[in-house]
Amino acid sequence: MKLPGFIAQRYLLAKKSHNLINIVTWISIISVCVATFAMIFVLSVFNGFNVVISDMIHQLSPDLNISAEKGKTIRLEDFPVEKIKDIKGVDFVFPTITEDVLFKNSNKQQIGQVKGIPNDYNKITRVRGIILNDSTFTVSSDNINFGIPGAGMAYFLGINVYQPYSSIQVYVPKRGNASSFSLENSFSSSKLLVTKVFTTQQEIDERLVLAPVEWLSNLMGYQGLATDVEVFINDNGQRTTDNRQLKRIKKEIKEILGEGYKVHDQYEQQETLYKMMRSEKLAVYLILTFILIMATFNVIGTLSMLIIDKRKDITLLKAIGGDNSLVKKIFVNEGLLISVVGGILGLLLGIAAVLLQQHFGIIRLGNGEGNYIIEAYPVALELADVALVFITITIIGSLAAFFTANKSIEKMEDVSLNAR
Numbered sequence: 001m002k003l004p005g006f007i008a009q010r011y012l013l014a015k016k017s018h019n020l021i022n023i024v025t026w027i028s029i030i031s032v033c034v035a036t037f038a039m040i041f042v043l044s045v046f047n048g049f050n051v052v053i054s055d056m057i058h059q060l061s062p063d064l065n066i067s068a069e070k071g072k073t074i075r076l077e078d079f080p081v082e083k084i085k086d087i088k089g090v091d092f093v094f095p096t097i098t099e100d101v102l103f104k105n106s107n108k109q110q111i112g113q114v115k116g117i118p119n120d121y122n123k124i125t126r127v128r129g130i131i132l133n134d135s136t137f138t139v140s141s142d143n144i145n146f147g148i149p150g151a152g153m154a155y156f157l158g159i160n161v162y163q164p165y166s167s168i169q170v171y172v173p174k175r176g177n178a179s180s181f182s183l184e185n186s187f188s189s190s191k192l193l194v195t196k197v198f199t200t201q202q203e204i205d206e207r208l209v210l211a212p213v214e215w216l217s218n219l220m221g222y223q224g225l226a227t228d229v230e231v232f233i234n235d236n237g238q239r240t241t242d243n244r245q246l247k248r249i250k251k252e253i254k255e256i257l258g259e260g261y262k263v264h265d266q267y268e269q270q271e272t273l274y275k276m277m278r279s280e281k282l283a284v285y286l287i288l289t290f291i292l293i294m295a296t297f298n299v300i301g302t303l304s305m306l307i308i309d310k311r312k313d314i315t316l317l318k319a320i321g322g323d324n325s326l327v328k329k330i331f332v333n334e335g336l337l338i339s340v341v342g343g344i345l346g347l348l349l350g351i352a353a354v355l356l357q358q359h360f361g362i363i364r365l366g367n368g369e370g371n372y373i374i375e376a377y378p379v380a381l382e383l384a385d386v387a388l389v390f391i392t393i394t395i396i397g398s399l400a401a402f403f404t405a406n407k408s409i410e411k412m413e414d415v416s417l418n419a420r
Contacts, residue, residue: 009337028302029342031295036346036393037353039288043385044354046284048378050277056201057270059126060208062094062230064250065264066257073225074261081229083256089233089245094118095226097216102171102187103149103209105157112153112207114170116216124232130198133161137196140212147192151199152206159194166194168209175221188219289392296339296400303335303401307408328405335401336394343393347386354381 068074076095085093097116102109121127122137131137132151139146147168149159159166171187192211199205217223233249246265253263267274317327356362361376 009333024298024302024305025338028298028338029345031298032292032339032342032393032397033346033349035288035292035295036343036389037350039285039292039389039392040347040350040381040385041353041379042284042288043281043389044350044379044381045377046281047380047382047385050281051380052374052378053201053273053277054266056204057273058266059130059200060198060204061266061269063233063246063266064231064253065269066229066231066253067227067262067264069260069262073222073227074229076224076226079226079229080256084229084231084253087249087252089249090231091234092120092124092230092232094121094230094232095213095228096230097213097220097222097225097227099172099216099220099227101173103153103157104169104171105159105167108156108158110153110156112209114147114172114209114211114216116211116213118213121210130200132197132199134196139210140215145190145192145212145215146196147194148196148198148210149194150205150208151197152202153209154194154197156206159197161195161197168192168194170209170211170219172216172220188221190215190219285388289396292392293396296396299335299338299397300400300404302338303331303404304408306334307331307405324409328409331405331408332398332401335404336397339393339397339400343390343397347390351381351386354379 066074074095079095081093081095084090094117096118099114099116100111101114102111103114104110117139119138119140121139128136131148137146137148139148147170149157149168154161157168159168169189169191171189174186174188192209192215198210213226217225231249231253233246250263250265254261257263357377357379358381363377365374365376
């Protein structure tokens with residue numbers, strides 16, 4: 001072990017001449033430990049909520065969404081649906097129609113979106129998982145058209161799915177008719193019977209209603225057209241799609257389609273939301289880093305007191321040939337050791353707390369009576385976060401120790417010169 005590191009280790013472990021310095025040293029270690037623990041745990045909770053939100057988005061979002069580069073619709077007659085179905089790894093390919101509409105139920109109205117889907121949509125495992133009152137569903141049967149609103153939309157419209165003959169009146173703008181302000185002349189209207197409700201991300205719940213694609217196509221005059229073509233990969237209800245496989249399939253689809261189409265994965269479909277979540281995580285990290293910097297002031301105080309306490313040792317080192325550079329290195333290592341020891345303890349405690357929360361759900365949401373979609377605070381430990389926190393501790397500890405050691409040794413030199 002190099003001499004500065006060896007002496008710094010001895011200073012950390014050995015009993016000081018003043019007991020107060022021992023106490024302050026432990027206070028510094030505990031301060032860094034607590035700040036590190038907070039960073040790991042809070043970032044893991046934030047990761048957990050991001051996973052929950054991503055899973056909710058995944059439930060009703062296709063793995064790949066194809067739309068027209070220009071214009072709003074895709075001509076299905078010219079679209080190579082079968083070729084895309086033949087790509088290895090593709091389970092389902094569904095043309096869909098999505099449109100902004102006005103929903104009405106009795107005296108309640110709400111603007112939202114209607115999404116036209118085929119009956120085969122009920123084959124998708126993860127979509128079946130969001131249906132509240134029954135996992136099996138259909139959007140058309142025996143010439144009856146069913147609508148499946150999100151839980152938020154059902155609430156806004158005052159719909160009770162357990163009440164017989166609950167229905168939604170849907171008003172869709174007529175194509176090419178912008179001259180009339182009359183509801184009857186400007187909108188096409190039809191009714192949907194409601195027997196089921198779905199629930200996923202709140203923003204989607206409050207705006208979306210699922211409906212038969214053929215019904216919506218006829219209502220809008222979109223025969224032979226679709227606004228999107230949705231591609232589902234490895235349908236098993238979980239977010240286990242291999243990114244390499246997804247990129248391969250996306251590349252093959254682009255090669256089949258050529259120019260004129262956009263192919264978006266789930267991140268690109270919800271790009272604004274994912275960017276916002278990343279920005280929020282960065283903001284949380286910066287706030288926690290500031291708290292860690294505040295905790296490092298204890299290390300600065302400890303190091304300053306230790307330098308004063310070891311004045312005789314410093315004089316002895318210089319007498320046997322040591323210079324200021326050696327002395328500074330010793331105390332820089334000392335400050336770094338205090339920060340790293342506290343950081344490692346905080347990391348170990350934080351990781352243990354995250355694992356306990358992950359497996360036992362110790363910290364609950366609300367009163368535990370099922371008012372939330374999850375019962376306990378979600379956590380997700382990422383190795384990148386552990387590495388980032390450790391690097392942050394090392395950098396902040398090194399800078400604090402470097403500047404403290406430099407300033408303190410320089411002041412001691414000035415005092416010695418003045419004394420002479």
